[in-house]
Amino acid sequence: MSKVHDMGGRFDPKRIDITSSDLKFKADWEKDVFTITLALGFSGLWNLDRSRYARESLQPKDYLQFSYFEKWLAGLINLLGENGIITDERDIGNNAKKSSFRVLEAKNVKKLLLMGGPSKRDSTTEKKFNLGETVSVRTDNSNTRVERGHTRLPNYVKGMTGKVIAYHGSHVLPDANAHFLGESPQALYSVEFKSQELWDKCEHVEDTVIVDLWESYLEKCK
Amino acid sequence: MKKDNLKQFYKEFPSNPEARVKALKSILEKKGLIDQKALDEILDTYQNKVGPLNGAKIVAKAWTNKTFKADLIQNTDKVLKDMDLNGRQGEHVVVVENTEAIHNLIVCTLCSCYPWPLLGLPPSWYKSDAYRSRAVREPRAVLSDFNVDLPMSKRVKVWDSTSEIRYLVLPQQPESSKGLRENELVSWVTRDSMIGTGFPKPPTVE
Numbered sequence: 001m002s003k004v005h006d007m008g009g010r011f012d013p014k015r016i017d018i019t020s021s022d023l024k025f026k027a028d029w030e031k032d033v034f035t036i037t038l039a040l041g042f043s044g045l046w047n048l049d050r051s052r053y054a055r056e057s058l059q060p061k062d063y064l065q066f067s068y069f070e071k072w073l074a075g076l077i078n079l080l081g082e083n084g085i086i087t088d089e090r091d092i093g094n095n096a097k098k099s100s101f102r103v104l105e106a107k108n109v110k111k112l113l114l115m116g117g118p119s120k121r122d123s124t125t126e127k128k129f130n131l132g133e134t135v136s137v138r139t140d141n142s143n144t145r146v147e148r149g150h151t152r153l154p155n156y157v158k159g160m161t162g163k164v165i166a167y168h169g170s171h172v173l174p175d176a177n178a179h180f181l182g183e184s185p186q187a188l189y190s191v192e193f194k195s196q197e198l199w200d201k202c203e204h205v206e207d208t209v210i211v212d213l214w215e216s217y218l219e220k221c222k
Numbered sequence: 223m224k225k226d227n228l229k230q231f232y233k234e235f236p237s238n239p240e241a242r243v244k245a246l247k248s249i250l251e252k253k254g255l256i257d258q259k260a261l262d263e264i265l266d267t268y269q270n271k272v273g274p275l276n277g278a279k280i281v282a283k284a285w286t287n288k289t290f291k292a293d294l295i296q297n298t299d300k301v302l303k304d305m306d307l308n309g310r311q312g313e314h315v316v317v318v319e320n321t322e323a324i325h326n327l328i329v330c331t332l333c334s335c336y337p338w339p340l341l342g343l344p345p346s347w348y349k350s351d352a353y354r355s356r357a358v359r360e361p362r363a364v365l366s367d368f369n370v371d372l373p374m375s376k377r378v379k380v381w382d383s384t385s386e387i388r389y390l391v392l393p394q395q396p397e398s399s400k401g402l403r404e405n406e407l408v409s410w411v412t413r414d415s416m417i418g419t420g421f422p423k424p425p426t427v428e
Contacts, residue, residue, distance in 0.1 A: 008331030012355035016367040029240040035261035074232035081231030106259035116310040119386040152384045203362045206377035212385035
């Protein structure tokens with residue numbers, strides 16, 4: 001199942017527009033979207049995986065038409081909406097305020113940004129795959145627990161065979177965390193695929209693509 | 223199977239993004255959920271403090287100090303933490319080194335993941351549909367959009383940032399810069415050379 005945000009390998013005839021690329025914000029409203037999104041990211045009501053899910057779940061037509069920060073803005077409004085914090089533009093009669101909401105204070109900004117949100121967790125289980133091992137990616141890249149749920153398994157590698165080139169320890173599984181089903185940490189690997197196996201036409205037989213994949217995305221190679 | 227349908231609340235807001243964020247902001251202010259001073263501090267951080275200069279300093283140091291380079295590649299997170307260069311969107315970093323035989327290119331096909339503490343916020347093209355679609359399928363054609371022509375003697379490795387691991391390219395040091403000191407080399411290291419869409423180059427003289 002491929003969703004609109006899953007763009008890898010899709011045919012796109014456009015040249016990359018490298019002009020004006022140094023503008024961080026094209027307008028002041030983008031600054032507001034950026035800073036409010038980051039600040040509310042510390043509210044404790046959702047996590048990074050949830051906010052990615054919110055953006056990729058926008059109406060596909062809007063996802064494709066919206067600029068980057070328009071996607072952030074719509075995603076943020078949906079997150080606030082599902083938490084009952086806002087309803088509509090006028091927000092009539094809604095005084096909902098979650099007691100668990102943590103308001104970000106200026107004095108904590110530096111510390112919290114530097115702390116970030118590491119996704120690595122202590123491993124509790126033995127990893128299944130070894131460095132150098134050939135593995136296959138699941139043939140279905142849908143979320144296995146939630147209908148049309150979040151996943152970080154791109155469509156273009158499903159069913160493909162590659163080689164494990166790095167093991168990164170256990171990391172929070174986005175497929176679960178985005179839906180508040182727990183962090184379910186799992187072994188995370190970098191898997192290298194030959195471009196000529198991924199694409200009908202490849203530019204160079206020795207070129208490769210490396211994708212970070214969680215253990216449950218992978219199977220032993222038959 | 224569970225369902226999890228996020229409702230499209232944004233449809234209830236003005237469609238013009240400027241008006242939309244204004245409406246949202248006034249609600250959040252009224253409810254006391256945002257502190258303007260904190261927002262200003264975030265903006266100042268990413269507009270004025272965090273940018274590609276951070277990455278450039280690391281690259282210049284790696285070029286001139288073999289021990290540091292080995293440590294940077296082996297113990298990346300610890301090295302960056304000691305330099306206060308980890309943090310949001312750079313919690314777990316892998317440094318990939320360009321060589322005579324290998325050219326590395328970074329992309330995020332699923333969104334726009336990027337090593338913020340080292341490079342700042344991503345440029346527009348990095349977030350574009352075209353870059354996200356094409357970089358994994360035809361990296362050499364993408365590179366030619368950046369006026370980078372890669373010899374067939376080099377193989378391309380494209381790194382798709384699908385997890386919370388962030389990637390930084392350690393570019394090759396240009397021959398013409400050999401012998402320069404670390405602090406002189408910093409200005410040779412371009413942002414694009416650390417994404418893989420460009421090479422280091424001599425600083426332009428104003």
